[in-house]
Amino acid sequence: MLDCNLPSIAPVPPSADRTLSGAVSSYAQSHPQDPGTGPQRLMPTSSEWTHQPIPAHSFRQGYEAKSARAHQAFFQAFEELREVGEEQPRLEAEHPADTAENRYPHVLPYDHSRVRLTPLDGEPHSDYVNASVIPGYTRPQGFITTQGPLKKTLEDFWRLVREQQVRVVVMLTVGMQNGRVMLCEHYWPADSTPVTHGHITVHLLAEEPEGEWTTRDFQLQHAAQQPQRPVKQLQSTTRPDHGVPETPSSLLAFVDPVREQAWAAPGAGPILVHAGEAGGGAGVGRSGTFVALSRLLQQPEEEDTVDVFHMVCSLRLHRPLTIQTPQYIFLHGCLLSRILEGAPAPLSTPQPIRVRSFPRACSERVADGSAGFLGEHELPLQALKDQAGSAMPSPGHGQDSTASHGCCHERSPPAEDGPAVQMPEAWLFPVRPCPWAVEIWELVWEHGARVLVSLCLPDSREKEFWPTESQPVATDAETVH
Structure with missing residues (x-):
């Protein structure tokens, strides 16, 4: 029987009957009290535990x-x-x-x-x-x-x-x-x-x-x-x-x-x-x-x-x-x-996880207050920062405008075999686009973008960026209706 109040916890075989009534009776036997002062009923005796x-x-x-x-x-x-x-x-x-x-x-x-x-x-x-x-x-x-x-x-x-x-x-x-x-x-x-x-x-x-x-x-x-x-x-x-x-x-x-x-x-x-x-x-x-x-x-x-x-x-x-x-x-x-702590250290770069191993991988990342997830989240953020820094144009070089426009631009690598395929390009705008609306429409035209996604709620400050039915947006080279 389990005595959950013993000064030291002795090993208990898995087959042992670890019940609530055992805890109460063992405790009462090992801690005799004066009449009227001892524990009369420590817990509901109808419950039984099998933990x-x-x-x-x-x-x-x-x-x-x-x-x-x-x-x-x-x-x-x-x-x-x-x-x-x-x-x-x-x-x-x-x-x-x-x-x-x-x-x-x-x-x-x-x-x-x-x-x-x-x-x-x-x-x-x-x-x-x-x-x-x-x-x-x-x-x-x-x-x-x-x-x-x-x-x-x-x-x-x-x-x-x-x-x-x-x-x-x-x-x-x-x-x-x-x-x-x-x-x-x-x-x-x-x-x-x-x-x-x-x-x-x-x-x-x-x-x-x-x-x-x-x-x-x-x-x-x-x-x-x-x-x-x-x-x-x-x-x-x-x-x-x-x-x-x-x-x-x-x-x-x-x-x-x-x-x-x-x-x-x-x-x-x-x-x-x-x-x-x-x-x-x-x-x-x-x-x-x-x-x-x-x-x-x-x-x-x-x-x-x-x-x-x-x-x-x-x-x-x-x-x-x-x-x-x-x-x-x-x-x-x-x-x-x-x-x-005794397990092998995780790889510094996250690797693909097999489906059957996904629950274990999640528990490892959650174990330290989700530190594993937070650490992995920092990796792409740092990669974006590093890429933005490496994309800074050299003096007199004006072909790559990503740094000046405050966005990160990632091209898909060309296929090694077969005909060239036009792959979509991903653009990340870290802030609302209003301060540089003209530059954004130039990027849309230059790269043939067909879809723009905004995760911001409508804002009156964006009226210089989006055209309306009655008011197009005009740049030096493009007009957006």
């Missing part, structure tokens, strides 16, 4: 199949995940003493997976912070996802970092954008002057921008304890305000150094992940995507299989609303991009 892990070498074909009909299979799969974990209790987060510390009233940590701080003397409910423990791939406490800190929760944030032995903090948002403060308090020192939150003093030792992210080194000092503790923050600075990135490349490039930093700190606690912009500061969307991708990238390395569905199921059992439909699809695209 199987996909071998890494077959992932591309699976992605193609699910992408058909406007990603219909992805939407259908996610509908089965939508209610996962919703009925688990969140009693502490709903307590009146804690509600002011929640950024969003609908994103509250489950009792069984919430992080418990050390209670402060004489302060009931001071153990609460809106943060959830999420298992890693190989250890039960791999990540902590939390909301972007509020001004009133800055002390709790640093207590969380210190008490949970956090050595790596992942921030998935910028601090300011267009002069607007994002939904995340600036919780670290702005310069070398340390800041103190409660009993914890934070020193900024170094700050280094590295392209699409910034790395900062902190030193934490507790008022009553030694020694100081290092903490590294990696802040992504390229994520969009809403939705998912246009391509997986930026997130994939960011996940790798985070994993390296985590491995470089033996004995460290979980990786702390938070976002902080409008719609993304609850510690579920971007944070969940990052955690899911970090775990999923390890799975094919260890098992040679990929199981996005049950990975997301596991995350949603630990943090409500983790991953939404666009992010679920985006995760598949990220994995496909990483898997395809």
